[in-house]
Amino acid sequence: MYWRAVNLSELLPFTPAVVDDVINVDGDDPIAKRLRELGFVSGEPVRIVARGPIGADPLLVQIGFTRFALRRSEAQRVRVHVAS
Amino acid sequence: MSISRIALVGNPNCGKTALFNQLTGSRQKVANYAGVTVERKEGRFTAPSGRVFSLLDLPGAYSLEATSPDEVVTRDICLGRRAGEAVPELIVCVVDATNLRLHLRFVLEVKRLGRPMVLALNMMDAARKRGVTINREELERQLGMDVIETVAIQTGGAQDLIAHLDKVVTKDMLAPVVHDGEVHDQVRKILAAAVVMPTATSSIDDTIDRWVLHPVFGLAILALVMFFIFQAVFSWAEPLMDGITEGVTLTGEWFAATLPDGLLRSLVVDGLFAGLGAVLVFLPQILILFFFILVLEESGYLPRAAFLLDHLMFKAGLTGRSFIPLLSSFACAIPGIMATRSIQDPRDRLTTILVAPLMTCSARLPVYTLLIAAFIPASTVWGIFNLQGIVLFVLYVAGIVSAMAVAWFIKRMRKDKSEHALLMELPSYRMPGVRNVAIGLWERALIFLRRVTTIILSLTVLLWFLSTFPAPPEGATLPAIDYSLAGQLGRLMEPVFAPIGFNWQICIALIPGLAAREVAVAALGTVYAMSGSEEAVAAQLGPLIAAQWSLATALSLLAWYVFAPQCMSTLAVIRRETNSWRTVAVSAGYLFGLAYLAAFLTYQITKALT
Numbered sequence: 001m002y003w004r005a006v007n008l009s010e011l012l013p014f015t016p017a018v019v020d021d022v023i024n025v026d027g028d029d030p031i032a033k034r035l036r037e038l039g040f041v042s043g044e045p046v047r048i049v050a051r052g053p054i055g056a057d058p059l060l061v062q063i064g065f066t067r068f069a070l071r072r073s074e075a076q077r078v079r080v081h082v083a084s
Numbered sequence: 085m086s087i088s089r090i091a092l093v094g095n096p097n098c099g100k101t102a103l104f105n106q107l108t109g110s111r112q113k114v115a116n117y118a119g120v121t122v123e124r125k126e127g128r129f130t131a132p133s134g135r136v137f138s139l140l141d142l143p144g145a146y147s148l149e150a151t152s153p154d155e156v157v158t159r160d161i162c163l164g165r166r167a168g169e170a171v172p173e174l175i176v177c178v179v180d181a182t183n184l185r186l187h188l189r190f191v192l193e194v195k196r197l198g199r200p201m202v203l204a205l206n207m208m209d210a211a212r213k214r215g216v217t218i219n220r221e222e223l224e225r226q227l228g229m230d231v232i233e234t235v236a237i238q239t240g241g242a243q244d245l246i247a248h249l250d251k252v253v254t255k256d257m258l259a260p261v262v263h264d265g266e267v268h269d270q271v272r273k274i275l276a277a278a279v280v281m282p283t284a285t286s287s288i289d290d291t292i293d294r295w296v297l298h299p300v301f302g303l304a305i306l307a308l309v310m311f312f313i314f315q316a317v318f319s320w321a322e323p324l325m326d327g328i329t330e331g332v333t334l335t336g337e338w339f340a341a342t343l344p345d346g347l348l349r350s351l352v353v354d355g356l357f358a359g360l361g362a363v364l365v366f367l368p369q370i371l372i373l374f375f376f377i378l379v380l381e382e383s384g385y386l387p388r389a390a391f392l393l394d395h396l397m398f399k400a401g402l403t404g405r406s407f408i409p410l411l412s413s414f415a416c417a418i419p420g421i422m423a424t425r426s427i428q429d430p431r432d433r434l435t436t437i438l439v440a441p442l443m444t445c446s447a448r449l450p451v452y453t454l455l456i457a458a459f460i461p462a463s464t465v466w467g468i469f470n471l472q473g474i475v476l477f478v479l480y481v482a483g484i485v486s487a488m489a490v491a492w493f494i495k496r497m498r499k500d501k502s503e504h505a506l507l508m509e510l511p512s513y514r515m516p517g518v519r520n521v522a523i524g525l526w527e528r529a530l531i532f533l534r535r536v537t538t539i540i541l542s543l544t545v546l547l548w549f550l551s552t553f554p555a556p557p558e559g560a561t562l563p564a565i566d567y568s569l570a571g572q573l574g575r576l577m578e579p580v581f582a583p584i585g586f587n588w589q590i591c592i593a594l595i596p597g598l599a600a601r602e603v604a605v606a607a608l609g610t611v612y613a614m615s616g617s618e619e620a621v622a623a624q625l626g627p628l629i630a631a632q633w634s635l636a637t638a639l640s641l642l643a644w645y646v647f648a649p650q651c652m653s654t655l656a657v658i659r660r661e662t663n664s665w666r667t668v669a670v671s672a673g674y675l676f677g678l679a680y681l682a683a684f685l686t687y688q689i690t691k692a693l694t
Contacts, residue, residue, distance in 0.1 A: 064185030
């Protein structure tokens with residue numbers, strides 16, 4: 001068994017994954033900062049539980065005990081790894 | 085007696101407002117914070133000892149590192165930085181017991197301020213049902229603050245909290261030095277020590293979401309919900325609207341009988357009562373719509389609808405959260421614009437407010453019906469379609485398409501092209517509480533009646549003044565309105581409106597028609613010297629305008645009404661919801677501009693073709 005790193009936006013629904021980190025798109029990225037505040041921090045289990053009906057966007061992400069709707073561009077900031 | 089100032093803070097969806105309603109009941113004061121359009125809710129309650137507490141319900145926040153006007157207010161008040169707001173003597177931090185992983189982080193952030201605080205462990209009923217066990221004493225020890233269990237939606241569910249507040253002596257907390265990165269670790273540690281969480285989510289939520297968020301069934305359910313709401317708005321509101329019209333007319337007539345003939349009577353009957361009636365008649369629709377919006381919000385469905393449609397709305401320069409306000413605007417733009425409060429992002433909210441008046445509201449229907457019946461033959465097209473129906477459909481589509489186009493244009497033109505996040509929490513489903521819906525409805529009704537009527541009343545009197553003075557000379561043959569300022573203005577406007585095919589009668593009718601769109605029918609009746617009830621006027625008007633106006637003029641007027649903001653209530657609500665006359669000027673300006681352009685093109689093209 002080995003770990004594979006992907007972006008949260010590429011994660012398939014219901015695939016359990018673990019957050020590595022959140023990347024700033026530019027210097028001071030308020031969206032990345034907010035994602036970290038909402039619990040997207042290293043070691044946190046995460047998975048996608050639904051996708052929007054049009055363009056499979058936004059993504060519904062389960063983190064902790066909470067579900068957040070994230071647009072793909074927002075989810076792209078989150079790096080995760082899955083078991084494959 | 086000393087009054088203790090308490091502030092409720094917490095994450096969005098922690099049940100904070102339900103707790104506030106539980107504590108204060110109907111003793112609430114709702115206003116805006118000075119200079120911003122963030123709702124300020126304050127209330128009072130008396131503890132058994134007779135001690136009076138004043139309670140401030142701060143806007144929900146995920147973090148004190150504010151990213152929205154709501155969060156700025158919460159941060160500034162907690163820090164005692166907001167001018168005109170005293171720093172709270174005690175902070176009651178509210179958390180959802182089923183969502184502690186997220187909410188405890190904010191508790192630790194607030195704790196760092198070192199202010200006196202207690203924790204209200206809310207929604208304990210839902211937590212117990214899901215088998216969540218929380219060791220309260222351990223949680224108190226870990227957090228270093230008192231922890232009180234509450235069930236905000238249950239009568240008496242806040243008794244422990246009241247009893248605690250009654251005896252608590254406020255003391256400053258020890259402000260711990262915790263760095264941002266360590267807060268999450270600390271939350272994990274606390275959870276491990278004090279909480280047992282059998283499942284991450286509730287199985288009921290999972291089951292409902294499987295259907296409600298399904299790509300096909302989800303959209304079908306949304307369409308059904310919306311269809312039901314519209315059915316209800318139009319069929320339930322009808323008798324109430326008739327009742328209000330009747331009541332206002334009867335009261336007006338009663339005044340007419342008691343007052344001596346003259347200016348005062350005219351002001352009361354033709355000015356105040358006619359104007360008030362034109363606006364009040366929409367109250368049932370507004371309240372029924374608000375009832376549904378509140379139920380959708382309370383139940384947790386609103387963000388789900390936003391989730392389903394976000395992609396589509398985002399392409400047009402809006403957000404998923406714009407959907408419900410815009411859809412409501414098909415009945416009436418007023419509740420639509422007021423419902424934009426659920427859009428936290430100020431930029432998305434402003435765009436939604438600006439395009440909401442383009443949705444075809446029900447007040448346009450009397451105008452559309454009159455013109456379509458008079459000018460469009462009821463012929464069959466392609467075997468199955470009715471031409472009149474097609475024209476009405478085109479008018480609706482024109483509104484939607486132009487709203488999307490305007491939103492897209494605003495997105496392209498604005499200087500700030502930064503990415504604004506959706507980042508929307510989908511909370512657990514909840515049974516909407518009767519008390520919360522009732523209080524919410526009452527607040528909205530008051531806002532509409534109190535704040536908006538002041539502007540509408542003054543404008544009504546102004547419009548009455550314009551249509552009444554100067555009085556017609558002795559032996560006048562034309563209707564009195566022709567001699568009035570409105571009549572003169574209408575004739576002055578005629579050259580401006582000639583290129584779009586409006587005759588002077590239409591120009592005059594547009595002035596009193598600023599009150600509300602459907603008033604144009606009655607105003608045209610006045611100009612053409614007709615009398616009787618609204619239906620009788622419409623019935624007489626149809627054949628008359630069909631004989632006197634060209635098809636190009638009629639189509640041009642239809643196009644005008646797709647865009648023109650002939651509704652002072654809408655403008656008054658925009659003023660209230662944005663706290664800015666500039667936004668009112670911008671919306672009125674661009675809508676009149678588009679109306680003129682559309683009417684011009686329609687008139688010129690139709691004239692060239694016929």
